[in-house]
Amino acid sequence: MSVSSERPVAPDLSVRRPAPRAVRDYSVLAKIVRESGLLRRRYAYYWTRLVAAVLAFGLVWAGVVLVGESWWQLALAAALAVVLAQLAFLGHDSSHRQVFRSRAWNDWTGRVLANGFVGLSHAWWTAKHDAHHAAPNQESRDPDISPGVIAFTPAVLASRQGWRGWFARRQGWFFFPLLTLEGLNLHVASVRRALGRGPVVHRGVEIPVLLCRLVLNVVVLVVLLPPAMAGAFLAVQLGLFGILLGGAFAPNHKGMPIVPADGEVDFLRRQVLMSRNIRGNVVVDFVMGGLNRQVEHHLFPSMPRPNLRRVQPLVREYCAQLDVTYTEVGFFTSYRIVVGYLNDVEHRARDPFGCPLAAQLGR
Template identity: 45%
Template structure:
């Protein structure tokens, strides 16, 4: 079921009077005050300690099973389980980066760096730089790095520039989107390594390289020591494929198919975050499955809010959006994923229908 409390806005932004922006900004200040009064920004360390403990037990159980099964092909089930476990660690790293776990910023950064680099195999600094820009301007052309990708096009302008194999893929990208997501894990690992080994200043480079190196030596060393060579490669492949697919299924419904903000438009904070984000309904199971990212609207409005408080914040935000006529979008997971496929197909097909006459273009440049 889709919940939209006003007409869905067009994909292009209309000019908004300055006094209206001021009024909307003032209304968000009132919403933020209500959130503070209910204590929804308070830390919930007990929750995160419990989740971390459960994940450590799951990780230990997976590797114990690997040792016991050794050269059985049933170890591929353990590989798939590790893909899920590493994604859950990624959720914790994401929450630490938003200051949701511990009280101080530096402590959260240290925790996030360990979770991302050692448990997940990603560069914390590379991801934080990218993700901070996304939160500042979600779905805004030229500002949100998540609108740019090596394997998919999220806007018709980007799709129209594709050539060769990528153009062939773009025309079919909706149907190919989730199969291609299986490669996301390899991309995240490779971009992290390239960033840490590249030029330019990278905060915490030495620490992250040490953590990544230790992780890969321990993990790959154990897998290739216990399993025959072919089975070891299959094990690592299944784990990374499941990791990429799970990450993609979790993150893709959050913004794909929502409003695209033109580069020259200006929106107040409330509109900027709500109109470009989608919630996913489904109760506690979906919250566990998506690491709290199913409350994407509340997360974007209050990025440092701990996961256990997002449910209660949703009630306040939804009432506020209804009062002020702001469209609030929420879908079930299956509906959201179907919207993602449809949107990606629409972008690809719209680009395929575009035609620019080379002769006319040349004359126009004369």
């Protein structure tokens, strides 16, 4: 096994049916991790962060009222974006059952944080994110690489003609500017899902709470601030929120191998080979909400966030024993890889790779 620090070594995904030995590989690792105690809840950690985040949310809005008509409000808008991102990360952890033993406690915590504080549909986010975890980077199954403004696969790129084709072949350079619109996009998608015809768990709670949160956010600003200042506040808050949230999720899989729609890979290799870890420190952990340890998170999605750091050496060593490539790069390198991939999807997603997964699965 090699720990990749640059471009990922992708598998031969022509294998259609994983061998029993490969399927058992994850079971062995899971047993080791269960016995290590790293799946136990971390209540002190999460209660501290939940209380701190909610207090910070209240303090920022108290500051908005006290500061009044001043362009210092833009600093508060930036602070609010940071707080909302942290609340979103906590909602993400709750949705994965990382916080409490009780499923109901996790679900309602995630629902309150998402709809009431962040302004995102918990039902929409959970369905979308669960589909991603089930099949990361798999065409037609992972919603995070489905056709949209960005073309993530050669097939989608080939369908873009005219100005859309021109944009798609240079989309990497627009990656960060587009992230400033991600916050608005998340709110719009949430409202569409909540008001749509599809199934929504606890729709009677989600719709009024979500709409009240979004409407009150605008109404309070319009009442307290002049129109131009209120608009600037919203622009800064939404723009930075989009950068923080989108920037935390994008480096974890973009530029990693794409799995064909009919490809079958065993669970351990599916999660490890399609994910990328980001090296860093406490600042990176904070900014990325713990998602910088994406390999471990995908292998054990219900593991409390602070335990991901502790299980990382164990996972790395186990991958070495199986000769499964474990990818980890620096913070800035990860974005360089993402931008480079997006600018050359046609070739980057079709490069010949050297990981003999077929041979591994056949052992």
